[in-house]
Amino acid sequence: MVQCGACAGTLFGPFFRANEASISGLYLAAPVIPSEPATISLEYCKTCGLIRQVPGQTIRLNYDRIVRGTAQQLPSYTADILSTLTEFGVRPDDFILEVGANDGTFLRELRSRGYRNLLGVEPSKQLADISRESGLDIWDTYFDRRTAAEIRTTRGPARAVICRHTLEHVPDIFELTKGIAEVLSETGLSLVEVPDTDWVVTNLFAHELWDEHISYLRPRSLSKLIENCGLKPIRLERIRFRDTRNLLCWSTPAPAPAPASTTSYLVDDEASFEDLERFQGRWDAFSERLRSVVNAGPKPVVGIGASHIQLNFLNFTGLGASVDMLIDDDKSKAEHFAPLAKPTPIRSTAEILATVRSGTLLRTAFPYPDWEDRIEEALRIQGVRSIKPYDILRPLQ
Numbered sequence: 001m002v003q004c005g006a007c008a009g010t011l012f013g014p015f016f017r018a019n020e021a022s023i024s025g026l027y028l029a030a031p032v033i034p035s036e037p038a039t040i041s042l043e044y045c046k047t048c049g050l051i052r053q054v055p056g057q058t059i060r061l062n063y064d065r066i067v068r069g070t071a072q073q074l075p076s077y078t079a080d081i082l083s084t085l086t087e088f089g090v091r092p093d094d095f096i097l098e099v100g101a102n103d104g105t106f107l108r109e110l111r112s113r114g115y116r117n118l119l120g121v122e123p124s125k126q127l128a129d130i131s132r133e134s135g136l137d138i139w140d141t142y143f144d145r146r147t148a149a150e151i152r153t154t155r156g157p158a159r160a161v162i163c164r165h166t167l168e169h170v171p172d173i174f175e176l177t178k179g180i181a182e183v184l185s186e187t188g189l190s191l192v193e194v195p196d197t198d199w200v201v202t203n204l205f206a207h208e209l210w211d212e213h214i215s216y217l218r219p220r221s222l223s224k225l226i227e228n229c230g231l232k233p234i235r236l237e238r239i240r241f242r243d244t245r246n247l248l249c250w251s252t253p254a255p256a257p258a259p260a261s262t263t264s265y266l267v268d269d270e271a272s273f274e275d276l277e278r279f280q281g282r283w284d285a286f287s288e289r290l291r292s293v294v295n296a297g298p299k300p301v302v303g304i305g306a307s308h309i310q311l312n313f314l315n316f317t318g319l320g321a322s323v324d325m326l327i328d329d330d331k332s333k334a335e336h337f338a339p340l341a342k343p344t345p346i347r348s349t350a351e352i353l354a355t356v357r358s359g360t361l362l363r364t365a366f367p368y369p370d371w372e373d374r375i376e377e378a379l380r381i382q383g384v385r386s387i388k389p390y391d392i393l394r395p396l397q
Helices: 079-089 105-112 124-132 147-153 173-183 197-203 219-230 273-295 308-317 349-355 370-379 389-396
Strands: 012-021 038-047 051-053 094-100 118-121 156-165 184-195 231-243 244-253 301-304 325-327 337-339 343-347 359-361 385-387
Touching: 012 308, 079 105, 079 184, 094 105, 094 173, 105 118, 118 147, 124 325, 124 370, 147 156, 147 173, 156 173, 173 184, 173 219, 173 231, 184 219, 197 244, 197 273, 219 244, 273 308, 273 325, 273 389, 301 308, 301 370, 325 349, 349 370, 359 370, 370 385, 385 389
Parallel strands: 094 118, 094 156, 156 184, 301 325, 301 359, 325 343, 359 385
Antiparallel strands: 012 038, 038 051, 184 244, 231 244, 337 343
Protein backbone atom coordinates (compact mmCIF):
# COMPACT_ATOMS: atom_id res chain seq x y z
CA MET A 1 0.00 0.00 0.00
CA VAL A 2 1.37 3.43 -0.98
CA GLN A 3 1.66 5.70 2.05
CA CYS A 4 -0.36 8.90 2.36
CA GLY A 5 1.24 11.78 0.49
CA ALA A 6 0.23 14.23 3.21
CA CYS A 7 1.12 12.47 6.47
CA ALA A 8 2.87 9.23 5.39
CA GLY A 9 0.11 7.17 7.04
CA THR A 10 -0.55 3.63 5.84
CA LEU A 11 -4.10 2.92 7.06
CA PHE A 12 -6.94 3.64 4.63
CA GLY A 13 -10.66 3.04 4.43
CA PRO A 14 -13.06 3.07 1.43
CA PHE A 15 -14.72 6.42 0.76
CA PHE A 16 -16.53 6.32 -2.59
CA ARG A 17 -16.73 4.22 -5.72
CA ALA A 18 -18.58 5.17 -8.90
CA ASN A 19 -19.24 2.43 -11.41
CA GLU A 20 -18.98 4.73 -14.40
CA ALA A 21 -17.71 8.25 -15.03
CA SER A 22 -17.44 10.33 -18.19
CA ILE A 23 -13.88 11.32 -18.96
CA SER A 24 -13.59 15.10 -18.68
CA GLY A 25 -13.73 16.95 -21.96
CA LEU A 26 -14.92 13.96 -24.00
CA TYR A 27 -17.87 14.75 -26.26
CA LEU A 28 -19.02 12.54 -29.12
CA ALA A 29 -19.72 13.64 -32.67
CA ALA A 30 -21.92 10.58 -33.20
CA PRO A 31 -24.20 8.59 -30.85
CA VAL A 32 -21.79 5.80 -29.95
CA ILE A 33 -20.84 4.45 -26.53
CA PRO A 34 -17.15 4.84 -25.57
CA SER A 35 -15.57 1.41 -25.19
CA GLU A 36 -13.80 2.04 -21.88
CA PRO A 37 -15.68 4.23 -19.37
CA ALA A 38 -13.63 5.29 -16.36
CA THR A 39 -14.25 4.19 -12.80
CA ILE A 40 -13.54 6.46 -9.86
CA SER A 41 -12.45 4.66 -6.70
CA LEU A 42 -11.57 6.75 -3.64
CA GLU A 43 -10.21 5.95 -0.19
CA TYR A 44 -9.44 8.05 2.88
CA CYS A 45 -6.41 8.16 5.16
CA LYS A 46 -7.34 7.11 8.68
CA THR A 47 -4.54 9.26 10.09
CA CYS A 48 -5.04 12.72 8.54
CA GLY A 49 -8.29 12.38 6.55
CA LEU A 50 -6.83 12.92 3.08
CA ILE A 51 -9.05 11.45 0.37
CA ARG A 52 -7.40 10.11 -2.78
CA GLN A 53 -7.90 7.93 -5.81
CA VAL A 54 -6.83 4.40 -4.89
CA PRO A 55 -3.23 3.79 -6.02
CA GLY A 56 -3.16 1.45 -9.01
CA GLN A 57 -6.66 2.55 -9.99
CA THR A 58 -5.85 6.20 -10.65
CA ILE A 59 -7.31 7.83 -13.75
CA ARG A 60 -4.33 9.41 -15.48
CA LEU A 61 -4.78 12.32 -17.87
CA ASN A 62 -2.27 13.87 -20.24
CA TYR A 63 -2.15 17.54 -19.31
CA ASP A 64 0.19 18.24 -22.21
CA ARG A 65 -2.97 18.36 -24.35
CA ILE A 66 -5.41 20.08 -22.02
CA VAL A 67 -6.70 23.30 -23.61
CA ARG A 68 -9.32 24.29 -21.03
CA GLY A 69 -8.57 27.85 -19.97
CA THR A 70 -9.49 29.64 -16.73
CA ALA A 71 -10.30 33.11 -18.03
CA GLN A 72 -13.92 32.75 -16.85
CA GLN A 73 -13.02 31.25 -13.46
CA LEU A 74 -11.12 34.05 -11.72
CA PRO A 75 -12.75 34.20 -8.27
CA SER A 76 -14.30 37.27 -6.73
CA TYR A 77 -11.70 37.18 -3.94
CA THR A 78 -8.75 37.67 -6.32
CA ALA A 79 -8.28 41.19 -4.98
CA ASP A 80 -7.87 39.75 -1.47
CA ILE A 81 -5.09 37.45 -2.70
CA LEU A 82 -3.26 40.39 -4.25
CA SER A 83 -3.76 42.43 -1.08
CA THR A 84 -2.18 39.65 0.97
CA LEU A 85 0.93 39.75 -1.22
CA THR A 86 1.19 43.47 -0.48
CA GLU A 87 0.50 42.88 3.22
CA PHE A 88 3.48 40.54 3.44
CA GLY A 89 5.77 42.94 1.63
CA VAL A 90 5.97 41.43 -1.85
CA ARG A 91 7.18 44.28 -4.06
CA PRO A 92 6.64 44.93 -7.79
CA ASP A 93 10.16 43.77 -8.72
CA ASP A 94 10.15 40.64 -6.55
CA PHE A 95 10.22 37.30 -8.36
CA ILE A 96 6.77 35.63 -8.31
CA LEU A 97 6.31 32.08 -9.59
CA GLU A 98 2.95 30.54 -10.47
CA VAL A 99 2.78 26.73 -10.48
CA GLY A 100 0.01 25.62 -12.83
CA ALA A 101 -0.32 28.88 -14.74
CA ASN A 102 -2.96 27.57 -17.18
CA ASP A 103 -3.67 30.25 -19.81
CA GLY A 104 -1.97 33.01 -17.80
CA THR A 105 -5.16 34.51 -16.38
CA PHE A 106 -3.79 35.00 -12.86
CA LEU A 107 -0.35 36.09 -14.07
CA ARG A 108 -2.00 38.79 -16.18
CA GLU A 109 -3.89 39.92 -13.09
CA LEU A 110 -0.59 40.17 -11.21
CA ARG A 111 0.92 42.14 -14.09
CA SER A 112 -2.03 44.53 -14.11
CA ARG A 113 -1.27 45.28 -10.44
CA GLY A 114 2.31 46.27 -11.26
CA TYR A 115 4.21 43.02 -10.65
CA ARG A 116 6.92 42.70 -13.32
CA ASN A 117 9.15 39.74 -12.44
CA LEU A 118 6.79 36.87 -13.23
CA LEU A 119 7.23 33.24 -14.32
CA GLY A 120 4.64 30.55 -14.88
CA VAL A 121 5.00 26.77 -15.11
CA GLU A 122 2.33 25.04 -17.21
CA PRO A 123 2.55 21.52 -18.76
CA SER A 124 -0.02 22.19 -21.50
CA LYS A 125 1.82 23.55 -24.54
CA GLN A 126 -1.39 25.03 -25.95
CA LEU A 127 -2.17 26.91 -22.74
CA ALA A 128 1.47 27.98 -22.37
CA ASP A 129 1.35 29.40 -25.90
CA ILE A 130 -1.77 31.39 -25.02
CA SER A 131 0.13 32.90 -22.09
CA ARG A 132 3.14 33.73 -24.26
CA GLU A 133 0.91 35.51 -26.76
CA SER A 134 0.17 38.04 -24.02
CA GLY A 135 3.88 38.51 -23.29
CA LEU A 136 4.22 36.22 -20.27
CA ASP A 137 7.27 34.09 -19.46
CA ILE A 138 6.18 30.42 -19.28
CA TRP A 139 7.98 27.11 -18.89
CA ASP A 140 5.80 24.42 -20.46
CA THR A 141 6.71 21.52 -18.20
CA TYR A 142 5.51 19.74 -15.08
CA PHE A 143 6.57 21.24 -11.78
CA ASP A 144 8.56 19.06 -9.37
CA ARG A 145 11.71 19.35 -7.28
CA ARG A 146 13.94 19.13 -10.35
CA THR A 147 12.06 21.97 -12.06
CA ALA A 148 12.23 23.95 -8.82
CA ALA A 149 16.02 23.53 -8.73
CA GLU A 150 16.35 24.66 -12.37
CA ILE A 151 14.24 27.74 -11.69
CA ARG A 152 16.27 28.61 -8.60
CA THR A 153 19.51 28.24 -10.58
CA THR A 154 18.38 30.33 -13.56
CA ARG A 155 16.07 32.88 -11.92
CA GLY A 156 17.03 32.80 -8.26
CA PRO A 157 14.77 32.03 -5.27
CA ALA A 158 11.14 33.12 -5.51
CA ARG A 159 9.79 35.76 -3.16
CA ALA A 160 6.30 34.33 -3.67
CA VAL A 161 4.91 31.10 -5.14
CA ILE A 162 1.26 30.84 -6.15
CA CYS A 163 -0.28 27.40 -6.72
CA ARG A 164 -4.02 27.57 -7.35
CA HIS A 165 -6.11 24.47 -8.10
CA THR A 166 -3.14 22.42 -9.26
CA LEU A 167 -2.08 20.34 -6.25
CA GLU A 168 -5.22 18.17 -6.34
CA HIS A 169 -4.44 17.14 -9.93
CA VAL A 170 -0.90 15.77 -9.49
CA PRO A 171 0.02 12.14 -8.70
CA ASP A 172 2.67 13.09 -6.09
CA ILE A 173 1.47 15.92 -3.85
CA PHE A 174 4.56 15.73 -1.64
CA GLU A 175 6.91 16.17 -4.62
CA LEU A 176 5.10 19.29 -5.86
CA THR A 177 4.78 20.86 -2.41
CA LYS A 178 8.41 20.09 -1.57
CA GLY A 179 9.36 21.81 -4.84
CA ILE A 180 7.49 24.92 -3.72
CA ALA A 181 9.37 24.88 -0.42
CA GLU A 182 12.73 24.48 -2.14
CA VAL A 183 12.24 27.27 -4.69
CA LEU A 184 11.16 29.81 -2.05
CA SER A 185 13.57 32.37 -0.65
CA GLU A 186 14.24 32.44 3.10
CA THR A 187 11.71 35.27 3.41
CA GLY A 188 9.34 33.80 0.83
CA LEU A 189 5.58 33.42 0.90
CA SER A 190 3.54 30.67 -0.72
CA LEU A 191 -0.17 30.29 -1.45
CA VAL A 192 -1.71 26.88 -2.06
CA GLU A 193 -5.38 26.94 -3.02
CA VAL A 194 -7.44 23.75 -3.37
CA PRO A 195 -11.11 22.77 -3.24
CA ASP A 196 -12.34 22.25 0.33
CA THR A 197 -13.39 18.61 0.41
CA ASP A 198 -15.27 19.10 3.68
CA TRP A 199 -17.82 21.00 1.59
CA VAL A 200 -18.27 17.91 -0.59
CA VAL A 201 -18.62 15.57 2.38
CA THR A 202 -21.01 17.59 4.50
CA ASN A 203 -23.28 18.54 1.59
CA LEU A 204 -23.04 15.13 -0.14
CA PHE A 205 -21.86 16.87 -3.34
CA ALA A 206 -20.46 13.79 -5.06
CA HIS A 207 -20.71 15.59 -8.39
CA GLU A 208 -17.54 17.46 -7.33
CA LEU A 209 -15.58 14.17 -7.28
CA TRP A 210 -13.79 14.57 -10.57
CA ASP A 211 -11.64 12.18 -12.60
CA GLU A 212 -8.98 14.91 -12.88
CA HIS A 213 -8.62 15.18 -9.08
CA ILE A 214 -6.29 12.59 -7.60
CA SER A 215 -6.22 14.03 -4.06
CA TYR A 216 -8.98 15.67 -2.03
CA LEU A 217 -7.64 17.85 0.77
CA ARG A 218 -9.16 19.15 3.97
CA PRO A 219 -7.63 21.57 6.51
CA ARG A 220 -5.81 18.95 8.57
CA SER A 221 -4.35 17.02 5.65
CA LEU A 222 -3.36 20.19 3.77
CA SER A 223 -1.64 21.63 6.84
CA LYS A 224 0.17 18.37 7.56
CA LEU A 225 1.40 18.14 3.96
CA ILE A 226 2.74 21.69 3.99
CA GLU A 227 4.43 21.22 7.35
CA ASN A 228 6.05 17.93 6.28
CA CYS A 229 7.57 19.76 3.30
CA GLY A 230 9.29 22.30 5.56
CA LEU A 231 6.80 25.15 5.37
CA LYS A 232 4.77 26.74 8.17
CA PRO A 233 1.09 27.56 7.54
CA ILE A 234 0.44 31.06 8.78
CA ARG A 235 -3.06 31.66 7.41
CA LEU A 236 -5.62 29.05 6.41
CA GLU A 237 -9.12 30.09 5.44
CA ARG A 238 -12.24 28.83 3.75
CA ILE A 239 -13.79 30.98 1.02
CA ARG A 240 -17.01 30.34 -0.92
CA PHE A 241 -16.93 30.42 -4.71
CA ARG A 242 -20.20 29.88 -6.59
CA ASP A 243 -21.66 26.63 -5.22
CA THR A 244 -18.33 25.34 -3.88
CA ARG A 245 -15.81 26.33 -1.24
CA ASN A 246 -12.03 26.60 -1.43
CA LEU A 247 -9.15 26.34 1.04
CA LEU A 248 -6.44 29.01 0.84
CA CYS A 249 -3.28 28.27 2.80
CA TRP A 250 -0.51 30.88 3.09
CA SER A 251 2.85 29.55 4.30
CA THR A 252 6.41 30.67 4.97
CA PRO A 253 9.66 28.68 5.27
CA ALA A 254 10.14 26.83 8.56
CA PRO A 255 13.33 25.26 9.95
CA ALA A 256 11.76 21.78 10.24
CA PRO A 257 8.35 20.09 10.35
CA ALA A 258 6.66 20.50 13.71
CA PRO A 259 6.05 17.31 15.75
CA ALA A 260 2.52 16.00 15.39
CA SER A 261 1.85 16.61 19.08
CA THR A 262 2.50 20.34 18.72
CA THR A 263 0.84 20.93 15.36
CA SER A 264 -1.63 23.82 15.46
CA TYR A 265 -4.30 24.05 12.74
CA LEU A 266 -5.64 27.47 11.91
CA VAL A 267 -8.87 25.93 10.62
CA ASP A 268 -9.92 22.42 11.59
CA ASP A 269 -11.83 19.76 9.67
CA GLU A 270 -15.62 19.92 9.66
CA ALA A 271 -16.29 16.33 8.64
CA SER A 272 -15.38 13.47 10.99
CA PHE A 273 -13.95 10.09 10.03
CA GLU A 274 -17.44 8.71 10.67
CA ASP A 275 -18.77 11.14 8.05
CA LEU A 276 -16.20 9.80 5.57
CA GLU A 277 -17.24 6.22 6.32
CA ARG A 278 -20.94 7.06 5.84
CA PHE A 279 -20.54 9.00 2.59
CA GLN A 280 -21.09 6.08 0.19
CA GLY A 281 -24.19 4.84 2.01
CA ARG A 282 -25.72 8.32 2.14
CA TRP A 283 -25.06 8.82 -1.55
CA ASP A 284 -26.57 5.45 -2.51
CA ALA A 285 -29.76 6.17 -0.52
CA PHE A 286 -30.10 9.62 -2.08
CA SER A 287 -29.50 8.25 -5.59
CA GLU A 288 -32.12 5.53 -5.19
CA ARG A 289 -34.72 8.06 -4.03
CA LEU A 290 -33.89 10.49 -6.84
CA ARG A 291 -34.10 7.79 -9.51
CA SER A 292 -37.54 6.76 -8.31
CA VAL A 293 -38.81 10.34 -8.49
CA VAL A 294 -37.33 11.06 -11.92
CA ASN A 295 -38.31 7.77 -13.51
CA ALA A 296 -41.90 8.13 -12.30
CA GLY A 297 -42.25 11.56 -13.90
CA PRO A 298 -43.18 12.72 -17.39
CA LYS A 299 -40.81 12.37 -20.33
CA PRO A 300 -38.56 13.56 -21.85
CA VAL A 301 -36.06 14.17 -19.03
CA VAL A 302 -33.87 17.20 -19.69
CA GLY A 303 -30.75 18.03 -17.66
CA ILE A 304 -29.20 21.50 -17.50
CA GLY A 305 -25.47 21.59 -18.25
CA ALA A 306 -23.07 19.14 -19.91
CA SER A 307 -19.82 19.89 -18.07
CA HIS A 308 -18.01 17.34 -15.94
CA ILE A 309 -19.98 18.10 -12.77
CA GLN A 310 -23.31 17.47 -14.52
CA LEU A 311 -22.11 14.30 -16.24
CA ASN A 312 -20.59 13.06 -12.99
CA PHE A 313 -23.85 13.68 -11.18
CA LEU A 314 -25.88 11.77 -13.77
CA ASN A 315 -23.39 8.89 -13.87
CA PHE A 316 -23.00 8.64 -10.11
CA THR A 317 -26.76 8.69 -9.41
CA GLY A 318 -27.47 6.11 -12.10
CA LEU A 319 -29.56 8.61 -14.07
CA GLY A 320 -27.37 8.41 -17.17
CA ALA A 321 -29.86 6.05 -18.80
CA SER A 322 -32.88 8.20 -17.85
CA VAL A 323 -31.87 11.59 -19.25
CA ASP A 324 -32.98 12.18 -22.84
CA MET A 325 -31.11 15.42 -23.58
CA LEU A 326 -28.85 18.03 -22.00
CA ILE A 327 -28.76 21.81 -22.30
CA ASP A 328 -25.43 23.57 -22.90
CA ASP A 329 -24.57 26.67 -24.93
CA ASP A 330 -20.84 25.97 -25.16
CA LYS A 331 -20.13 25.57 -28.88
CA SER A 332 -17.72 22.72 -28.20
CA LYS A 333 -20.56 20.73 -26.59
CA ALA A 334 -23.78 21.77 -28.35
CA GLU A 335 -24.79 19.44 -31.18
CA HIS A 336 -22.56 16.71 -29.73
CA PHE A 337 -23.43 13.72 -27.55
CA ALA A 338 -22.50 13.18 -23.91
CA PRO A 339 -21.04 9.75 -23.04
CA LEU A 340 -23.53 8.71 -20.37
CA ALA A 341 -25.07 5.24 -20.05
CA LYS A 342 -26.49 6.04 -23.45
CA PRO A 343 -25.28 8.70 -25.93
CA THR A 344 -27.22 11.79 -24.88
CA PRO A 345 -27.70 14.72 -27.28
CA ILE A 346 -26.57 18.17 -26.13
CA ARG A 347 -28.75 21.05 -27.30
CA SER A 348 -28.63 24.82 -26.91
CA THR A 349 -30.94 26.68 -24.56
CA ALA A 350 -32.72 28.28 -27.52
CA GLU A 351 -33.38 24.92 -29.17
CA ILE A 352 -34.73 23.35 -25.98
CA LEU A 353 -37.03 26.28 -25.27
CA ALA A 354 -38.34 26.17 -28.83
CA THR A 355 -39.06 22.44 -28.95
CA VAL A 356 -39.74 20.96 -25.49
CA ARG A 357 -43.41 21.07 -24.57
CA SER A 358 -43.65 18.48 -21.81
CA GLY A 359 -41.45 16.42 -19.54
CA THR A 360 -39.16 16.84 -16.54
CA LEU A 361 -36.37 19.40 -16.09
CA LEU A 362 -33.42 18.47 -13.86
CA ARG A 363 -31.72 21.53 -12.38
CA THR A 364 -28.20 20.11 -12.54
CA ALA A 365 -26.29 23.29 -13.49
CA PHE A 366 -25.45 23.73 -9.81
CA PRO A 367 -23.08 26.75 -10.09
CA TYR A 368 -25.51 28.74 -12.25
CA PRO A 369 -28.89 29.16 -10.53
CA ASP A 370 -29.85 32.24 -12.58
CA TRP A 371 -29.52 30.26 -15.80
CA GLU A 372 -31.57 27.45 -14.28
CA ASP A 373 -34.25 29.91 -13.16
CA ARG A 374 -34.65 31.34 -16.66
CA ILE A 375 -34.98 27.91 -18.24
CA GLU A 376 -37.37 26.65 -15.56
CA GLU A 377 -39.64 29.68 -15.89
CA ALA A 378 -39.75 29.45 -19.68
CA LEU A 379 -40.60 25.72 -19.64
CA ARG A 380 -43.02 25.94 -16.71
CA ILE A 381 -45.66 27.61 -18.84
CA GLN A 382 -45.38 24.63 -21.22
CA GLY A 383 -46.21 22.26 -18.38
CA VAL A 384 -42.68 20.97 -17.82
CA ARG A 385 -42.11 20.09 -14.19
CA SER A 386 -38.81 20.91 -12.50
CA ILE A 387 -36.70 19.03 -9.94
CA LYS A 388 -33.91 20.40 -7.78
CA PRO A 389 -32.06 17.14 -7.14
CA TYR A 390 -30.54 17.97 -3.77
CA ASP A 391 -33.89 19.08 -2.37
CA ILE A 392 -34.76 15.36 -2.29
CA LEU A 393 -31.86 14.83 0.10
CA ARG A 394 -33.42 16.79 2.95
CA PRO A 395 -36.03 14.22 4.05
CA LEU A 396 -33.26 11.58 4.10
CA GLN A 397 -31.02 13.47 6.54
